[in-house]
Structures are given as structure tokens and as C-alpha cells.
Amino acid sequence: MIEQLKTSANNSLALEVIDGFTENDEKLFQKLFDEKIKRGYDHVNVLVKLDEFKIGHSSVKAFMEDGIWTLRNFKKLGHFAIVAHSKILKALIPIDNLFFERAREGRYERYFDVSQMDEAMKFVNMHE
Secondary structure, three states, X not given: OEEEEEOOOOOEEEEEEEEOOOHHHHHHHHHHHHHHHXXXXXXXXXXXXXXXXXXXXXXXXXXXXXXXXHHHOHHHEEEEEEEEOOHHHHHHHHHHHHHHOHHHHOOOEEEXXXXXXXXXXXXXXXXX
């Protein structure tokens, strides 16, 4: 299940994945993202909090759809913040930045520990 952590009038989304990630969650994320694009933003900054996420409660189909959607909409993604307690994710984020060369476009993906939530919100411009 996903919940919107904070609403924002700017080009940022802040979501939390609680328990599992389903096809309905993927559709909701796409809807929220598309609403930002329809407001005229060329890219959307995204924060995803994963500290309560349980991969075993998630849908493989939802992950596949999310991956395909992400590749199709890659140019519309701005800064991307992952907030969690995971050494694996922390190690993978720099590799992801290199692989997709996001830094060339001035857009970064960063890992934040849950204790750094305020910093993560600032990173994706959720302060108002």
C-alpha cells in the first residue's frame, strides 16, 4: 500500500510504501505523477519512504509494470530520494546514478536514512 506523505503544489511527490506494493499502488503512483506533469512541469521530483516495506507482500507484476513505466518516463523524473534502513539500497544508488547518467541532466538519486527525512524532503523540494 502507498500513502502520500505530504501534498505539494510544486513538482514534488512524497510517498511511503507500507507493507507491500501492489498493482493498485502502481496505478495510484502513475496517476499522482501524471497530475504533476499535466500541471505543466517537465519533470517530477519523487521521494519514496521504504522503511516499512515488505517485499514478500508485494506483487511481481506491479514491480514489472513499475520498471517498464520508469523506463518510458525516465526523462520526466527529477531528483529521486529513497528513504529507508537498507545497506543494500544505500550501495545501489550510486551505481544507479552512473548507469542512467542522471547527474548529467542535473538530476540525482540519493539514499537517505529514515533519520534524515527532513533532508530528503528538502532534496526533492517538499519544503514550502
